[in-house]
Amino acid sequence: MFALKSGQVRKTGAIGSSLLGLSGDGFVLPRWLRRPARLAARLGQGDFSPPPFSATIASAILLASSGFYGAYVGGHMPAVVQAITARSGFAVDQIRVIGHHETSEIDVLGRLELDGWTSLIGFDADKARTRVAELPWVTDVSVRKIYPDALEVKIEERKPFAIWQHGSQLAVIEENGNVIVPFSNSRHANLPLVIGYGAANHASAFLAKVRKYPELAARVKGYIRVSERRWDLRLENGITVKLPERGADKALADLVTMDRDVGLLSRDIAAVDMRLSDRLVVQLTPEAVERREASLKEGAKAPKASAEKRI
Numbered sequence: 047m048f049a050l051k052s053g054q055v056r057k058t059g060a061i062g063s064s065l066l067g068l069s070g071d072g073f074v075l076p077r078w079l080r081r082p083a084r085l086a087a088r089l090g091q092g093d094f095s096p097p098p099f100s101a102t103i104a105s106a107i108l109l110a111s112s113g114f115y116g117a118y119v120g121g122h123m124p125a126v127v128q129a130i131t132a133r134s135g136f137a138v139d140q141i142r143v144i145g146h147h148e149t150s151e152i153d154v155l156g157r158l159e160l161d162g163w164t165s166l167i168g169f170d171a172d173k174a175r176t177r178v179a180e181l182p183w184v185t186d187v188s189v190r191k192i193y194p195d196a197l198e199v200k201i202e203e204r205k206p207f208a209i210w211q212h213g214s215q216l217a218v219i220e221e222n223g224n225v226i227v228p229f230s231n232s233r234h235a236n237l238p239l240v241i242g243y244g245a246a247n248h249a250s251a252f253l254a255k256v257r258k259y260p261e262l263a264a265r266v267k268g269y270i271r272v273s274e275r276r277w278d279l280r281l282e283n284g285i286t287v288k289l290p291e292r293g294a295d296k297a298l299a300d301l302v303t304m305d306r307d308v309g310l311l312s313r314d315i316a317a318v319d320m321r322l323s324d325r326l327v328v329q330l331t332p333e334a335v336e337r338r339e340a341s342l343k344e345g346a347k348a349p350k351a352s353a354e355k356r357i
Contacts, residue, residue: 138164140196148183148203157181158189158197166191182227208238208253210246211268223247242271252277255295259302265311276321286317293323 075083138160143151157177171189178187178199186202207221209229216229218237223246240249249269256263256279268280277294279287289297297320304310304326310318314334319327 138166138169138195138197140192141199142196143199143201145201146183146203148206149181149201153181154178154199154201158199166193166195166197169197171197206234206237208240208246208249209234210249211239211241212243212245219246219249221250223249238266239268240271241268242274244274245269245271252294255298259298262298262302262305281311283311285311285315287311288317288319288321290321290323 141155141158141160143154146154157180158174159177169191171191175187175189178184178189178201183203184201185204188200190198190200192198204220204224204226206218206226208219210217210219210223210225217225218227218229218234219225219240225246238249238253240246240253248271252269253263256266256269262279265281265283266279267282270278270280270286272278272288276291277289279289281287287301301310301318301320305312310328314331314337315328316331317329319329
């Protein structure tokens with residue numbers, strides 16, 4: 047009896063030690079393994095009874111796991127994440143565009159490629175920034191997520207400097223001469239007009255020279271690059287000023303001085319040629335030529351009439 051009881055005690059003690067996380071040689075299981083060890087011991091003794099609906103829950107977990115694994119292997123995981131998070135309150139609902147003056151907000155929204163259920167969590171802001179940066183007026187852009195449901199798009203735009211006419215084409219350009227967009231908006235009609243091949247790349251430096259004389263700059267309708275070497279000024283009253291290839295600064299100063307002194311640019315002339323360093327050539331309009339010839343004829347008749355009277 048004693049041997050049987052002793053054996054039972056030893057057996058019971060062994061089981062209890064295993065339930066407490068003790069092994070036969072005194073080894074103690076880590077705390078995080080003790081609960082699974084106790085559960086395994088109870089399963090081995092037949093003392094564990096599964097909770098209600100455990101089979102249904104296990105089946106659902108198995109099916110969900112299979113579905114997620116299939117989506118991952120098939121490359122559909124981003125779409126799954128988008129769908130789940132969007133319907134959990136993270137769908138993009140507000141979009142704020144900042145800093146745009148020339149760029150249409152509709153164009154920006156189109157480059158974001160949003161639909162009614164785009165999730166903010168799965169939205170790729172870097173790719174969206176790259177797409178928005180391809181718009182012609184945009185020079186820099188940042189796209190920021192504001193949780194739970196907002197996007198902020200901050201834009202820096204190019205600055206229009208002039209309208210460049212080359213052949214029959216018109217384009218809005220930057221100060222460095224780069225073309226931004228074809229000219230099509232009357233909002234840019236007040237920009238300076240530069241004409242001719244090479245005009246876009248040299249316009250900034252030359253316009254800076256002309257703007258030193260505001261009274262002259264205000265009367266210029268077009269800046270014409272001639273043979274990619276020199277400039278002509280087309281004034282609003284139709285006069286063309288032909289500037290030299292070298293010494294344009296001095297020619298501009300002389301032109302302004304003569305206009306102040308004798309009103310040169312207000313006379314009935316077609317062109318002022320300043321290409322020669324030692325002289326100024328003025329071309330009259332056809333009407334002025336006719337009037338001058340008529341005046342000369344009248345002047346020639348006057349001495350004849352006086353001679354006839356004396357006879």
